[in-house]
Amino acid sequence: MPCRKMGKHKGRRNEMNGKHAIYRVYQALCAGMLSLFPAGRQTLVQGDGCITRIPELLKTHGIKGVQVITTPGTIRRGTVAPLLAQCEDAGIRTVLYTGVSPDPTVAEVDAAAECFFVSGCEAILAIGGGSVIDCAKVAGARTVRRDLPVRKMSGMLKIHKKLPLLLAVPTTAGTGSEVTLAAVITDETCNYKHAVMDYCLIPRYAFLDPGLSCSLPPDMTAYSGMDAMTHAVEAYCNRFCSPKMKAHAMKAVSLIGANLLTAYREPANKAARMNMLTGSYEAGIAFTNAYVGYVHAIAHGIGGLYHVPHGEANAILLPKVLAAYGSAVYEPLARLEREVRAAWGKPEREVRTSVAEDGSREETDAVLAEAFIERIRRMNRSMGIPEQLAMLRKEDVPELAARALKEGNPNYPVPVIWEEEQMRAFLMEQVPK
Incomplete structure (x- = not known):
C-alpha cells in the first residue's frame, strides 16, 4: 500500500510538471508573438x-x-x-x-x-x-x-x-x-x-x-493608484517580461510610489496627479505586453462576487500573493527595492543584513524583497486600505479558486504556477478567522 501511494503522488507530480511545461511553452510563444504583433499606433x-x-x-x-x-x-x-x-x-x-x-x-x-x-x-x-x-x-x-x-x-x-x-x-x-x-x-x-x-x-x-x-475622492485615488501599482509589479515579476517592458514597469513603480501619497493627501497637486497619470500609463504598457498575474485573477472574482472596488481588492491581495510566491520573486522584487529607494527613500525601519565573505554587511535578495513587500503594506495602511478581505466566505473559496485559475492558467506567465490545491489553500488563509 505505501508503495502504491507513493507512486500515485509521484505520477501526479509528473503530470503537473508536464502540464506546467506546456503552460510555459505556450506563454513563451505568446511573448514572442507579442513582440511581433502589429499593436497599432496610438x-x-x-x-x-x-x-x-x-x-x-x-x-x-x-x-x-x-x-x-x-x-x-x-x-x-x-x-x-x-x-x-x-x-x-x-x-x-x-x-x-x-x-x-x-x-x-x-x-x-x-x-x-x-x-x-x-x-x-x-x-x-x-x-x-x-x-x-x-x-x-x-x-x-x-x-x-x-x-x-x-x-x-x-x-x-x-x-x-x-x-x-x-x-x-x-x-x-x-x-x-x-x-x-x-x-x-x-x-x-x-x-x-x-x-x-x-x-x-x-x-x-x-x-x-x-x-x-484633482476632484477625485481620496479613496478612489488610493484604489486606482494601487491598481496601477499592481499592474506594474505583476508585469515586472512575470516570466518572459522583456527588458523593454521591465523598464516601463520600473518607471511606473517609481512614479506611483513617489507620488501616490501626495496625490492622496493633496488632491489639487497637479504635479503629483500628472506623475500618477504617467505612472498608470507606463504600467498599462507593461502589462499589455507582459500580462498581470494571480493578484488580478483573484481580484476579478472578489469584485464579481462581493462588488469590492477592483483597486481595493488588488491592494489587499498584492503583498499577500507576492509573499506566497516566495523565492520565485526574490530577485525581481529586490531589483525593484534597490531602484525605488532613490524615488521613495530608504525603508522606515532597518532591514536585516547578512555578513559577506569579506566581512562587510550585505542585503540579500530575500531581505530586499521583504522590504519591498513591507513598503506596499505600509502604503496601504497610510491610505486606510484594509489588510484583510473581510467579506471573503469559506463557502465561496471553491468558486473563487475556479474563476482565478480559469483566467490565469495558462494565460498569465506568473512566477509560480498554482493548481487548484494551492489556490484553494491560499484563499482559505485569507478567510477571516
Whole structure:
C-alpha cells in the first residue's frame, strides 16, 4: 500500500510538471508573438488642459458626431462642460451616454452600442475612470461585431475588427485602460467578470490631463493608484517580461510610489496627479505586453462576487500573493527595492543584513524583497486600505479558486504556477478567522 501511494503522488507530480511545461511553452510563444504583433499606433497627448485639443482633432478626422461615454457624476461636476461646448462650437454634434456603473455590465455595453447606432455617431470619446473606458472599448467592439456577444469576446483576440475612432480621457490614474488591449465587463446575470483582450481595443488617442483628476475622492485615488501599482509589479515579476517592458514597469513603480501619497493627501497637486497619470500609463504598457498575474485573477472574482472596488481588492491581495510566491520573486522584487529607494527613500525601519565573505554587511535578495513587500503594506495602511478581505466566505473559496485559475492558467506567465490545491489553500488563509 505505501508503495502504491507513493507512486500515485509521484505520477501526479509528473503530470503537473508536464502540464506546467506546456503552460510555459505556450506563454513563451505568446511573448514572442507579442513582440511581433502589429499593436497599432496610438497618439499620446498630455499636459494640463490638453483636452481642449479634442475638437480640432475630431475635425481633422472628418467627424461630425461623437458619442461621449461618461458618468452622471462627471457631468454633474461640470468637468467636461467646456469641452462639450467647444465641440458644438466646432460643428461637432455630441451625444451623451452616462449609463456606466463602477463595474460596467454587458447590458450597459450593449445599450451604449445601440446608442451609437441610433444617434448616427462616427467616433467614441470616453471620459472617466477605467470602468468608463472599458465600457467604451467593448461598446465600440459591439458596433463592429454585432454578431459577437460580450461573453464570446471574453479571452484573447476574439474581435479581429477595427473599431470606430476611439479617444480615451482618463480621470483616474489606475487601470491604464487608455493604453491597454484589455477591458473587464461584468455579466450581471451570474456576477462573472469577462476579461476581453484584443489589440483593436487600444484607443487611437489618449489624453492625460491632470486637472481632471484633482476632484477625485481620496479613496478612489488610493484604489486606482494601487491598481496601477499592481499592474506594474505583476508585469515586472512575470516570466518572459522583456527588458523593454521591465523598464516601463520600473518607471511606473517609481512614479506611483513617489507620488501616490501626495496625490492622496493633496488632491489639487497637479504635479503629483500628472506623475500618477504617467505612472498608470507606463504600467498599462507593461502589462499589455507582459500580462498581470494571480493578484488580478483573484481580484476579478472578489469584485464579481462581493462588488469590492477592483483597486481595493488588488491592494489587499498584492503583498499577500507576492509573499506566497516566495523565492520565485526574490530577485525581481529586490531589483525593484534597490531602484525605488532613490524615488521613495530608504525603508522606515532597518532591514536585516547578512555578513559577506569579506566581512562587510550585505542585503540579500530575500531581505530586499521583504522590504519591498513591507513598503506596499505600509502604503496601504497610510491610505486606510484594509489588510484583510473581510467579506471573503469559506463557502465561496471553491468558486473563487475556479474563476482565478480559469483566467490565469495558462494565460498569465506568473512566477509560480498554482493548481487548484494551492489556490484553494491560499484563499482559505485569507478567510477571516
